[in-house]
Amino acid sequence: MGNCLTCGQKAGRGKDLCDNCVSLARERKAREVAAEQARLQEEQARHQAVQEEQARQAEVQRQQQYERYIAERLAGLRTLHSRGITPYLYRVLLMDAQSQMNDQKVGSPPDTSELQEFGWLGWEAVGVIPTTYGQGLENTDITAGWTKSWGAGIGGLVVGAYVLMRLPITAEALRQNESEIVALLREEFTG
Numbered sequence: 174m175g176n177c178l179t180c181g182q183k184a185g186r187g188k189d190l191c192d193n194c195v196s197l198a199r200e201r202k203a204r205e206v207a208a209e210q211a212r213l214q215e216e217q218a219r220h221q222a223v224q225e226e227q228a229r230q231a232e233v234q235r236q237q238q239y240e241r242y243i244a245e246r247l248a249g250l251r252t253l254h255s256r257g258i259t260p261y262l263y264r265v266l267l268m269d270a271q272s273q274m275n276d277q278k279v280g281s282p283p284d285t286s287e288l289q290e291f292g293w294l295g296w297e298a299v300g301v302i303p304t305t306y307g308q309g310l311e312n313t314d315i316t317a318g319w320t321k322s323w324g325a326g327i328g329g330l331v332v333g334a335y336v337l338m339r340l341p342i343t344a345e346a347l348r349q350n351e352s353e354i355v356a357l358l359r360e361e362f363t364g
């Protein structure tokens with residue numbers, strides 16, 4: 174019969190620790206593991222709280238920048254009005270167009286529904302920038318190991334257009350629809 178190395182009581186044959194000390198050691202180990210887990214969780218919670226606070230501050234800052242931006246922009250518009258100048262807001266719409274290539278139609282016919290939506294709101298189309306399609310053509314030489322060589326290039330097929338839209342911001346419009354105009358200015362704010 175050996176004696177327990179910790180408490181000196183009988184430990185049983187071939188054992189260094191008595192049953193009581195073994196279970197005490199297990200409990201201690203379990204408490205240590207639980208304490209370490211709690212510490213990690215607390216650390217994680219603290220880290221998360223710091224990140225949330227940083228995000229909140231960034232949002233507050235962005236909101237302040239946004240308000241400053243809108244205030245400056247509105248002041249700028251009013252200054253222009255006081256000088257008799259009408260400023261404009263611009264947007265770009267993408268419209269499809271159809272092209273003909275080797276008797277095949279490329280692209281889709283124009284759809285004016287979005288343009289019309291802008292039109293109902295007082296926007297007008299003031300310019301068009303065509304978007305084009307091009308392709309390089311290759312010749313494949315089957316007598317020379319299928320090598321490819323430059324054949325020709327086609328390009329400039331109009332497949333669509335960017336339609337430049339503008340909305341005049343008159344002094345009267347700003348007086349009557351300030352909140353709508355602010356909503357449009359918001360889209361210009363990149364923060």
Ligand SMILES: [Zn+2]
Nearest residue numbers: 177180191194
């Ligand atoms: Zn013991």
